[in-house]
Amino acid sequence: LAFLEWHRVPTILVAILAILGFLSTLAILAIFGRHFQTPIVRSAGGPMCFLMLTPLLVAYMMVPVYVGPPTVSTCLCRQTLFTICFTICISCITVRSFQIVCIFKMARRFPRTYAYWVRYQGSYVFVAFMTVLKIVIVAGSLLVTNTSPTTHADPDDPKTMILSCSPNYHKGLLFNTSLDLLLSMMAFSFAYMGKGLPTNYNEAKFITFCMTFYFTSSVSLCTFMSVYKGVLVSILD
Template sequence: MVPHSRPVGAVGDGACRQGQRTEPSTSPSPRDVVPAASGSGAGPGQLVPEVKRVDFSLLEKRINFREKGDTPNSFEIIQWKWDQSSNPFQKIASYSTKNQKLLFITQNISWHTPNNTAICSQQCEPGQRRKPAGVSSCCFECIDCEAGTFLNHNDLYNCQPCPADQWSSARSQECYPRLVKYLQWQEGTTVVLLLFSVLGLIATVVISVTFAIHSHTPVVKSAGGRMCFLMLASLIIGFVNVPMYVGIPTEFTCVCRQTAFSLCFTVCISCLTVGSFQIVSIFKTAAWLPKAYSYWMKYNGQYIFITVIIALKVTITVTNFIIHPPAPVLLAQEDDPSTVALQCNKSYKLALLMNSSLDMFLSSLCFCFSYMGKELPKNYNEAKYITLCMTCYSVSRIAIFLVMSRYRGVLVTLCDAMRMVINLLGISLGYFGPKCYLIFFHPECNTAAYFQTAIQSYTMRQD
């Protein structure tokens, strides 16, 4: 075999070239071993048998070919340096048949051109992928990997996406863990929120004890009687569930978030609605529809109404669980890709709207009944107290939907918890607070005679 050098050739016009390469030719050549026939070159059928006969030594290496023409062993690429009289053959590369790898010995290569700079594309910067340009693999464009992707060294032509719990900036070679955000116990807003919930819980317990001691008095009876204790129990459960909004969400805390306050508030609103309706009925509807009023009182219509409302609320809640399971999920923050919010479910707004639909209807109905009773005796006029409760509910509801339409994540959780505390305080202090004030500071107004006088004065004004 007589090695000779030739420029790296190539693959067509405009193809990239890099330096030079050497490739061996066989000696004796096909022209010597296969005679030409009728002036035409040797065909494959004539060349293959002669290739099989090749068997010689070169640089203490045995050169031969297999039956199909491939070499059974690894081979080396030799450069013949014509200008050297001694040791003109230099090993410049070797190919491993087993590993299928070509290894160069660059220090042994002798270049025959003054400029050895490759005209292939330069290596890409870290975090840039290669985009092939042209036919040759050494020509490519460098494209930056986008944010949220990274360049894997095993694939220089494609940017790989980061997992959901990781992030990356543009031109990254790896992904980084996201900072998981949730409402933490040590935050200042959380401490204030829990402080108000504890104060509300203490106030509600004090109100419950006060009403239990004075349950036989007219003030307690006009406030709803036994229904008051159902409302107070719901308020206590609501305050106890406020801490469920703090800490790492779990399936249990997510269930509590979507059920506790919603059910408790529905019970309270339904009691206020039926209480307002009964007061209006006593002074107005009883005279217009005495038979209907007697049936209402005979069959305890107020408890039937509350039971139906609670059953309807449970149905809505279960349906909401089926459509939007309250499981914690990770939500990426658009304004800060390095963080992710841990929230109860992706359809939080729709779930909140479904749970609030019945409450909004009852609130409107309660407000209408209280407005109808604004001319009733002062002892039975609940309009201003109920208006205060409904105002707290409406304002907090509008605020939470405005926040949810613009933001997502921890701020939504915080606003939802604040809405819960505001509404619970609105009913506990706004509705029951004035009645406790009468019981403690104006006991003379908490007598049957005082209430009877107020009713007589109202009747005389109506006449």
């Protein structure tokens, strides 16, 4: 039986990138925590920054779930924990890009609506709603798909049997990713609307670039997963 192992070069590279990402995110959290009361951190989102970065730490720690022989528990983790953490993060980015625009446009044109948004913590309500929606989507996906490990022949070597999560798992994964793609398009749209904002609010430019990169990589990943059925596809899940 073949499955993704730690000694493979792609696995080592992904593990190194995950460690670097974890340490850099942890360092940013520590810096933000130490300077939480400063205007720079407050203007960057304040508590929203911690809500966005903490799920990233959890996502980076999910790498071991994708390595080694898959089990029912690891397959469940692949389809639940990482995707929910990522949705929380991208929801924060989406609402942040919306706030950048609404500060200048919504507050001026719809002052009462903007007042309600601020009074009732609209940003956190949005993130909570998207998180609950993602949990419902994931739960529904788990009910209609089988996440038990199965075996299938390696397309490159029919004599080798690949042990992986159920083929239906990938269908559920693509279904779960649809909400993230929608959020990324919303974030891109809001950020693009703010391209004419003052230089001090140049976050919109970085959000536009990041969402473009994410959308492009997601489309490429889905295309690759639809045509490649080998062992290495596990590390791209």
